[in-house]
Amino acid sequence: MFYPKLALTNIKKNGKTYIPYLLTCVLTVMMFYVMNAISRNTGLDQMEGAEALKAILTWTVVITGIFSAVFLFYTNSFLVKQRKKEFGLYQVLGMDKGNLAKMMTWETMITSAMSLCVGLILGTLLGKLMFLILLKILHFEVPMKFAVEPKALAATVILFLAIFFVTLLFNLLQVQTANPVELLHGGHQGEKEPKTKWFLALVGAVTLGIGYYIAQTTESPIAAIGKFFIAVILVIIGTYCLFTAGSIAILKGLKKNKKFYYQSRHFTSVSGMIYRMKQNAVGLANICIMSTVVLVLISVTVSLYAGMEDAMETRFPTDFSVISYDTSPANIEKENQIVEEESKKAGVQIENRSNYRSGVFTATYQEKENRFLLEKGVGSAYENEGFRSLELIPLSDYNKMKQKNETLEENQALVYAPDDEWNSDTIQIEEFSFHVKKVIKEEILPNDEIGNIVKSILLVVPDEQTIIEMKKLYGYEGADRLSYGDHFDLAGDEKAKEAAMAAMKQRITEETAESSSEYKSEYREAFYMLYGGLLFLGIFVGALFLMATVLIIYYKQISEGYDDRNRYQIMQKVGMSKKEVRRSIKSQILMVFFLPLMVAILHVAFAFKTVTKLLAVLNLTNVHLFFLCTVGTVLVFAVFYAGVFWITSKEYYRIVQ
Amino acid sequence: MSLLDVKNVKKIYTTRFGGSQVQALRDVTFSVEPREYVAIMGESGSGKTTLLNILASLDKPTGGKVYLKGRDLSTIRDREMAAFRRQNLGFVFQDFNLLDTFSLEDNIYLPLVLAGKKHEEMSKKLMPIAETLGITALLKKFPYEVSGGQKQRTAVARALITSPQLILADEPTGALDSRASDDLLELFTKINQEGQTILMVTHSVKAASHAKRVLFIKDGEVFHQLYRGNMTNEEMYQRIAETLTVLSTGGDR
Numbered sequence: 001m002f003y004p005k006l007a008l009t010n011i012k013k014n015g016k017t018y019i020p021y022l023l024t025c026v027l028t029v030m031m032f033y034v035m036n037a038i039s040r041n042t043g044l045d046q047m048e049g050a051e052a053l054k055a056i057l058t059w060t061v062v063i064t065g066i067f068s069a070v071f072l073f074y075t076n077s078f079l080v081k082q083r084k085k086e087f088g089l090y091q092v093l094g095m096d097k098g099n100l101a102k103m104m105t106w107e108t109m110i111t112s113a114m115s116l117c118v119g120l121i122l123g124t125l126l127g128k129l130m131f132l133i134l135l136k137i138l139h140f141e142v143p144m145k146f147a148v149e150p151k152a153l154a155a156t157v158i159l160f161l162a163i164f165f166v167t168l169l170f171n172l173l174q175v176q177t178a179n180p181v182e183l184l185h186g187g188h189q190g191e192k193e194p195k196t197k198w199f200l201a202l203v204g205a206v207t208l209g210i211g212y213y214i215a216q217t218t219e220s221p222i223a224a225i226g227k228f229f230i231a232v233i234l235v236i237i238g239t240y241c242l243f244t245a246g247s248i249a250i251l252k253g254l255k256k257n258k259k260f261y262y263q264s265r266h267f268t269s270v271s272g273m274i275y276r277m278k279q280n281a282v283g284l285a286n287i288c289i290m291s292t293v294v295l296v297l298i299s300v301t302v303s304l305y306a307g308m309e310d311a312m313e314t315r316f317p318t319d320f321s322v323i324s325y326d327t328s329p330a331n332i333e334k335e336n337q338i339v340e341e342e343s344k345k346a347g348v349q350i351e352n353r354s355n356y357r358s359g360v361f362t363a364t365y366q367e368k369e370n371r372f373l374l375e376k377g378v379g380s381a382y383e384n385e386g387f388r389s390l391e392l393i394p395l396s397d398y399n400k401m402k403q404k405n406e407t408l409e410e411n412q413a414l415v416y417a418p419d420d421e422w423n424s425d426t427i428q429i430e431e432f433s434f435h436v437k438k439v440i441k442e443e444i445l446p447n448d449e450i451g452n453i454v455k456s457i458l459l460v461v462p463d464e465q466t467i468i469e470m471k472k473l474y475g476y477e478g479a480d481r482l483s484y485g486d487h488f489d490l491a492g493d494e495k496a497k498e499a500a501m502a503a504m505k506q507r508i509t510e511e512t513a514e515s516s517s518e519y520k521s522e523y524r525e526a527f528y529m530l531y532g533g534l535l536f537l538g539i540f541v542g543a544l545f546l547m548a549t550v551l552i553i554y555y556k557q558i559s560e561g562y563d564d565r566n567r568y569q570i571m572q573k574v575g576m577s578k579k580e581v582r583r584s585i586k587s588q589i590l591m592v593f594f595l596p597l598m599v600a601i602l603h604v605a606f607a608f609k610t611v612t613k614l615l616a617v618l619n620l621t622n623v624h625l626f627f628l629c630t631v632g633t634v635l636v637f638a639v640f641y642a643g644v645f646w647i648t649s650k651e652y653y654r655i656v657q
Numbered sequence: 658m659s660l661l662d663v664k665n666v667k668k669i670y671t672t673r674f675g676g677s678q679v680q681a682l683r684d685v686t687f688s689v690e691p692r693e694y695v696a697i698m699g700e701s702g703s704g705k706t707t708l709l710n711i712l713a714s715l716d717k718p719t720g721g722k723v724y725l726k727g728r729d730l731s732t733i734r735d736r737e738m739a740a741f742r743r744q745n746l747g748f749v750f751q752d753f754n755l756l757d758t759f760s761l762e763d764n765i766y767l768p769l770v771l772a773g774k775k776h777e778e779m780s781k782k783l784m785p786i787a788e789t790l791g792i793t794a795l796l797k798k799f800p801y802e803v804s805g806g807q808k809q810r811t812a813v814a815r816a817l818i819t820s821p822q823l824i825l826a827d828e829p830t831g832a833l834d835s836r837a838s839d840d841l842l843e844l845f846t847k848i849n850q851e852g853q854t855i856l857m858v859t860h861s862v863k864a865a866s867h868a869k870r871v872l873f874i875k876d877g878e879v880f881h882q883l884y885r886g887n888m889t890n891e892e893m894y895q896r897i898a899e900t901l902t903v904l905s906t907g908g909d910r
Contacts, residue, residue, distance in 0.1 A: 193799060259776065267771075271756075445863075575771055577738070
């Protein structure tokens with residue numbers, strides 16, 4: 001009974017470091033179990049579009065698992081560092097390494113048992129709550145059972161036992177390889193003052209600058225995807241370089257400035273910070289990156305979810321739309337007949353109808369030659385800023401749709417260019433050339449779906465013959481013909497609308513040739529599934545990261561507190577007052593704490609523009625909403641952060657005193 | 658007027674849970690004149706460190722008074738205490754107490770910086786002191802780069818740079834080898850001859866033999882004192898050793 005007892009006393013005695021560790025273990029166990037259990041819940045399969053959700057959930061489980069492992073390992077290494085002296089003492093007092101290993105094994109067994117038990121119990125309780133929240137987010141009305149999932153239990157126990165086992169092995173290795181005297185001193189040798197790495201600092205500044213520049217100058221949403229990735233990598237590199245080399249360069253610069261340095265307010269802080277940054281720069285950069293990820297992830301998922309109706313509106317500008325590739329009069333007549341019949345039958349009115357034939361091309365506008373080049377494939381030029389979606393409409397269809405009497409000579413055209421200022425009086429498309437008779441200012445079509453992602457331009461040409469010719473030459477397979485589009489809203493009773501649209505869709509699919517149709521409400525559930533799932537992921541992973549960030553900072557400060565204690569005691573002996581000590585501590589902790597947060601907020605601010613472009617791809621164009629979500633997320637995050645700062649600085653001050 | 662007056666100082670420690678009481682200082686009375694070099698000797702547990710802490714105003718006596726230049730230390734408010742110590746006292750410790758994040762130069766500047774002095778003024782003050790102590794060439798180095806003796810000389814420089822009324826030294830040779838100890842003691846004699854008052858606590862006979870006067874503490878009281886007069890260091894050493902023998906074999910006063 002000796003070893004278990006000893007192990008237990010050790011844990012109690014090291015409460016200051018063990019309690020946060022145990023808390024971390026419990027929380028990670030709990031989160032992993034909850035996520036795992038939800039992803040295995042069979043009830044979810046009843047929902048339509050559950051595959052997307054399940055895929056997201058499975059991803060979350062994997063992320064949580066990897067994250068738990070890394071994180072527990074990290075906190076554990078802090079713990080061992082703290083206790084090195086103690087282990088050394090045990091050895092000096094006559095414990096051999098075998099005894100020590102036995103003791104440590106018992107300690108690990110106790111902590112593992114405690115964290116697994118508490119974590120799983122809390123997990124089953126919390127799981128129910130989380131599940132209800134998920135269902136609420138997904139707008140899933142049917143009450144479902146959330147039972148204890150034995151498979152999830154088993155997976156959690158196995159994963160965490162493995163993690164704990166590996167950490168134990170790591171700890172044992174640490175003790176085995178060190179000799180008692182080394183352990184006793186625990187790395188209390190004087191450290192060299194770090195050198196200024198100008199090159200690295202420069203690299204950091206340049207990469208960060210380029211990253212920010214790219215994020216600011218990208219205009220096209222599709223181009224944003226690729227460029228954003230590059231910008232992210234550059235910013236990450238820049239962050240690491242600047243935290244490690246840039247910070248020291250600045251501090252050393254301050255130190256060189258004798259007037260500034262030799263002031264009681266700056267003297268201890270500057271030199272202290274140099275060493276602190278040497279030890280912590282990478283950790284702080286990690287925290288900074290992690291905070292940025294959390295902020296972006298949460299604000300994006302929250303605004304996607306909150307802006308879901310907007311997104312639906314953007315994705316489906318009209319209630320119902322049909323696209324048909326058989327533009328024969330008979331087919332069009334048939335489609336029209338179905339729409340009229342079904343709307344009459346359901347007692348709803350057709351509104352805002354626009355139906356016309358057209359040819360759509362993807363084109364690149366070359367400003368220098370004032371000429372459009374057509375793409376034979378899809379997407380090859382998306383990254384290009386000159387990319388345009390080019391739509392050609394025959395005059396007859398335009399006049400019919402808008403009830404106008406425009407006339408066009410041969411090779412004349414009307415231009416509608418909502419995204420450009422059109423000044424030229426000719427328009428050249430490959431070898432086809434048109435005189436611009438008039439530039440139309442009024443909106444021709446209801447805001448079409450891709451209009452938000454790519455710039456579009458619309459041309460009304462004399463007859464369909466030219467369009468057919470162009471389509472033959474430049475259309476890609478399957479789209480080398482004219483198409484007929486019919487878009488309209490329905491007015492009337494909601495239920496009747498639903499019924500009419502469902503009937504229309506079915507009949508159009510069955511009775512007309514080469515047609516497809518879609519309507520908004522049909523996709524609503526899928527939207528909720530996808531965006532709700534993303535929100536859940538965002539919040540869950542965000543919470544996990546936040547917890548990790550907070551704990552890492554806490555541990556850092558505590559372990560530094562023990563190192564700094566000696567230093568502050570000397571300063572007090574030499575004549576520093578308690579007030580000055582407190583002030584010096586405060587300014588340093590403030591720096592260490594808020595530097596990563598400040599930089600993270602800066603990153604988010606610079607990413608804002610590009611992220612709005614990315615959101616446009618996901619049909620969210622409400623920049624105002626995204627702005628509010630971002631600000632809200634930053635505020636909530638900062639509040640948590642400040643809370644931890646408060647607790648930590650109090651604890652730190654107590655250690656140092 | 659004496660520089661330092663210690664009158665009937667008493668110190669009783671109470672263990673944390675209010676159990677037994679330990680009397681560290683029973684009744685200590687002595688005074689130190691300006692330009693004096695006094696050593697206080699005693700065995701471990703005799704109360705010498707407690708006494709030094711009280712003199713340094715790091716600790717408060719349970720009874721009795723300490724006057725520095727006629728000012729009662731117990732009347733100084735906590736807020737002013739740090740500044741008071743900075744202006745009037747210089748400290749030299751057994752384990753140097755240098756900050757490893759500062760170069761030797763910055764370590765020496767520390768009390769002046771805390772006092773809010775300008776850099777030009779500080780460097781003007783530093784030069785002669787560094788010259789005396791023979792550390793001019795080392796000023797840009799860091800504590801981990803120099804030897805123990807050099808560290809202790811830096812600590813002495815730090816104590817001297819504020820031109821304090823009194824230097825309090827706690828076992829200054831305790832962590833030094835015999836050569837470095839000799840050098841340091843020479844240095845103490847030298848700065849004392851230049852007019853610096855020094856009060857040193859030690860249990861090294863050799864260290865004490867350099868002082869002009871030695872006080873012996875036993876069981877929390879000043880048991881005996883010894884004046885140098887015209888004795889050489891060797892004779893002084895002899896006398897101190899004899900006194901200690903008498904003390905430890907339990908001779909009553």
